[in-house]
Amino acid sequence: MIVETPSRLHITLIDLNGVHGRIDGGVGLTIDDPCIQIEAEPADNGISTIFSNKSQMIPGLLEDYSKKIEGAASRVIQARKYTEGFEFKVDAAYPPHSGLGSGTQLSLAVAKLMTELNGESLPAHELAKIVGRGGTSGIGVESFENGGFIIDGGHNSHDKSSFLPSSASSASPPPIIARYNFPEDWKVVLTIPDVEKGVSGSKEIDAFQKHCPIKLEEVEKLSHLILMKLMPAVVESDLDSFGSAINIIQNTGFKKIENKLQSVHIKRIMEELRNSGAAAVGMSSFGPTIYSVTDTNVKTVVKEAKNSIKDIGGQVIQTQARNHGAKFFD
Template sequence: MRNHNSDSRSQHDCVQVTAPSRLHFGLMSYGGPGRQFGGAGVMIDQPSTQLTVRAARTFSASGPGTQRAIHFAKTWSKNHSIDLDCHLEIVQLPPEHVGLGTGTQLGLSVAAALNALYGIVPARPRELAASVGRGKRSAVGTHGFFLGGLIVERGKQAEELLSPLDCQLSLPEDWRVVLVRPTHCRGLSGIAEQQAFSELPVISPAVTETLTDELRQNLLPAAAQGAFTAFSQSLFRYGQLAGSCFATQQGGSYNGPRLTQLVHQILEMGVEGVGQSSWGPTLFALLPTLAEAQAFCDKLRRLPDLDGIDLLISHINRGGHLLSASDSVSATGQAPANL
């Protein structure tokens, strides 16, 4: 590994990155011939991943998710043959393994910050993801890190590093997403997720075709036109069918009886654009304005069995992550974890 000292670093000694979270509406293909995974999702501003990397004599890290961030930094360092001399501070990290794509956003944020600190030409999505070992299945979060908005990716061939982007659209600024998240459970990840995929039945070509048609004929045209009701109805249909492909692992279109009950309760309240993000447990509900999102949350809080449910209203992200560089940043006083 080569030593990349301060003389060869970029002109900045501090880089800050803020990244959105990702909601995934469901995969389109798995186990059959042709492209694998594919799917659609949207990037949201809150909760966000925020981190700072600044020049230091040795490498250290602090903040929530430190060990995972260190792993990403080590992977980046190995792939670029660069010895790290910086401090990585995770300022804010959304909950992990709850359907928000936090691991990918953290990994890409670490990679983007290190690229900027060490003067490496900004990478394309597939290169940035590969540098920290992300993007092996879904690419919604990777493309969304760069672009924000509504993301549709077509699925990947075996030889491809990353599933290609099929379409990106910005959604109306007034629309809001309400996250409905049971706080007592987590979705699948790591070895458990790999095991679940190994046991999944093949998604039939007919189902893949139906999901693709739903996106192309209904969801995307409604998004382009800002047609809230049509978009909401299509979003529900897509998520329900995509989720049914995972019924052997989660018991239905949604991950367990509690999430299924919540979806039905939300539908009964007149909200049509409801679904589960990835393996859950985060559910999302689409509302046309902030005022209606607030009213929906007030009504939801009055349900008798809502203990242990976290609610959050978020904008739909536009433009992906934010990166800024400067000459210095003050230390936080947190004790670092050394590499």
């Protein structure tokens, strides 16, 4: 069995203040490319991973993916009491710690493959609890299940009492409170500069602990912006309003902190992309991936994206929203 997962843009966390009894909350978008494609077969014992295109994968990816596959598989074996082993083959991958949610997609794909091979069909929410994903944001889990433009409602403070990233949180995935199809004629351009990868691990935990709680007025401003500008813009296919909201979000709430912790190149690239005519420019999660959303001038935006990284290196990907979840093949 083969699973092809989408990737996701994490636009912003909503409430890292918690005065009303909930924390986190997230806004995100599922995208077609890049993706992870992984297949699995039963084995006599143990967990093994092979890569079909080793030479095309960046340094560090093989070790990161192997470790995450083994970790997710071990959790599934323990939770579901499986006795056989599994062999995994990674056919397509994208860099970890790039802001595109590879950890959640890879872990869910592993869990889905293992449970389906054992005759079990579990929803992504249940798989996420098994493999320990979704402890801060529900965007990646819903992207795997249904895709689209997603808003999650965060965690009740009784279930999660401190400000922590998903990697350090044992909370269950939060509820999805809104999900819309994203306009298919809007194009998404990813710029992934060759700079230090986004904040992760202990640095990410430190960022949450140092900068939270966020001031209540910042959270209120962001919530108003999401409810009365960003969400209606998606529903009404209003690109100008959507772009305006995304651009304001970059300097609001915890997203402002995420941007401040980045390389100086990130701010420069974002400014150049806006000047090229992209309606919306933002950084996904802790970066370094920058996304631009546009419609008729996509060639101009792609050209500017490539120019913006010519001195530092990196990758530019033209893609689009994905209004469905992971694909499954026999």
